[in-house]
Structures are given as structure tokens and as C-alpha cells.
Amino acid sequence: MKQSLVSFAVALSLAVPAAAFACDGEGHAAAEPKKVTISELAKLQAAKTVRTVDANNPDFRAKNGVIPGAILLTSSSSFEPEKELGADKTQKLVFYCASTMCGASHMAAARAMEAGYADVAVLPDGLTGWKKAGQKTVSPKPNS
Structure with a gap:
């Protein structure tokens, strides 16, 4: 369970910055x-x-x-x-x-x-x- 939470946290921390750069805030790709x-x-x-x-x-x-x-x-x-x-x-x-x-x-x-x-x-x-x-x-x- 603990390892699953760690894996999820790592995946989330990698996905959020990428999403922030890939979108202009209005649902459109940069x-x-x-x-x-x-x-x-x-x-x-x-x-x-x-x-x-x-x-x-x-x-x-x-x-x-x-x-x-x-x-x-x-x-x-x-x-x-x-x-x-x-x-x-x-x-x-x-x-x-x-x-x-x-x-x-x-x-x-x-x-x-x-x-x-x-x-x-x-x-x-x-x-x-x-x-x-x-x-x-x-x-x-x-x-x-």
C-alpha cells in the first residue's frame, strides 16, 4: 500500500508540470x-x-x-x-x-x-x- 502511494505521488508530480506546460489554461494545447x-x-x-x-x-x-x-x-x-x-x-x-x-x-x-x-x-x-x-x-x- 505504502509503495503504491509513493508510486502514485511520483507519477502525479511528473504529470502535473508536464500538463502545465502543455496547456494554455483554456483547454487548448500550447x-x-x-x-x-x-x-x-x-x-x-x-x-x-x-x-x-x-x-x-x-x-x-x-x-x-x-x-x-x-x-x-x-x-x-x-x-x-x-x-x-x-x-x-x-x-x-x-x-x-x-x-x-x-x-x-x-x-x-x-x-x-x-x-x-x-x-x-x-x-x-x-x-x-x-x-x-x-x-x-x-x-x-x-x-x-
């Missing part, structure tokens, strides 16, 4: 950023209907380049959204990092969503997938 494919992002860029956001660190950018026109975040976890992304919270933003093994784009996208940006997506394949698909990259230049 918002996840949309996912876009490489071809979808290329089309959005060609139509000039997206702002692409690089969540990689400066060393990675220097070695691997960036997607042309990308906003270069100072940090994926502590950047200032309005300062680095602009005041228009209705603009379409697509965040990317290195690859599917990197979580920086998801972290940065979540930060943007928390700041009130409404149209936020991630490119799961990241810069590695972008390059493998034959898409162009450029050397990083500081944001102007």
Missing part, C-alpha cells in the same frame, strides 16, 4: 510553431512574403553561411523580439538553425510567439537541409 519545408520557404522568399530568421551562433554562421536576407539573431534564447524582429507582429517569420538535431530555431520561435508574433514557423531541416537541397547561402553580414 501553440507550436508551424513547420515549413525547404521548397515552401524558397517560394515564400521568391514572393517576398516572409522574413527568414537565423537562430544559429556566429561561429556556425561564419563556417556555413546563412540563408540570403536572413535576420541574424544575437541569441536564440535571449534576443529582444521587438528590437531584432521589428514592431510588425503580423509579419510571417520562419526561423531556422543548423538541422533537425538543433533546437535553437524552436526556442527562438517560441520566444517570438510569447512576444505576440502571430505568424511564426520553423524550417526543421535547417541550414544543412537548405544547402543539401541546392539552395543558395551567403556569408553572414551584420543586421543593418
Whole structure:
């Protein structure tokens, strides 16, 4: 009996925090950023209907380049959204990092969503997938 109560208490303590992060308090799952494919992002860029956001660190950018026109975040976890992304919270933003093994784009996208940006997506394949698909990259230049 005692072991059953302990097991129940442990299970409950693990479930409650997970539930708190998975729900916005109104019975809806917490918002996840949309996912876009490489071809979808290329089309959005060609139509000039997206702002692409690089969540990689400066060393990675220097070695691997960036997607042309990308906003270069100072940090994926502590950047200032309005300062680095602009005041228009209705603009379409697509965040990317290195690859599917990197979580920086998801972290940065979540930060943007928390700041009130409404149209936020991630490119799961990241810069590695972008390059493998034959898409162009450029050397990083500081944001102007």
C-alpha cells in the first residue's frame, strides 16, 4: 500500500508540470510553431512574403553561411523580439538553425510567439537541409 502511494505521488508530480506546460489554461494545447519545408520557404522568399530568421551562433554562421536576407539573431534564447524582429507582429517569420538535431530555431520561435508574433514557423531541416537541397547561402553580414 505504502509503495503504491509513493508510486502514485511520483507519477502525479511528473504529470502535473508536464500538463502545465502543455496547456494554455483554456483547454487548448500550447501553440507550436508551424513547420515549413525547404521548397515552401524558397517560394515564400521568391514572393517576398516572409522574413527568414537565423537562430544559429556566429561561429556556425561564419563556417556555413546563412540563408540570403536572413535576420541574424544575437541569441536564440535571449534576443529582444521587438528590437531584432521589428514592431510588425503580423509579419510571417520562419526561423531556422543548423538541422533537425538543433533546437535553437524552436526556442527562438517560441520566444517570438510569447512576444505576440502571430505568424511564426520553423524550417526543421535547417541550414544543412537548405544547402543539401541546392539552395543558395551567403556569408553572414551584420543586421543593418
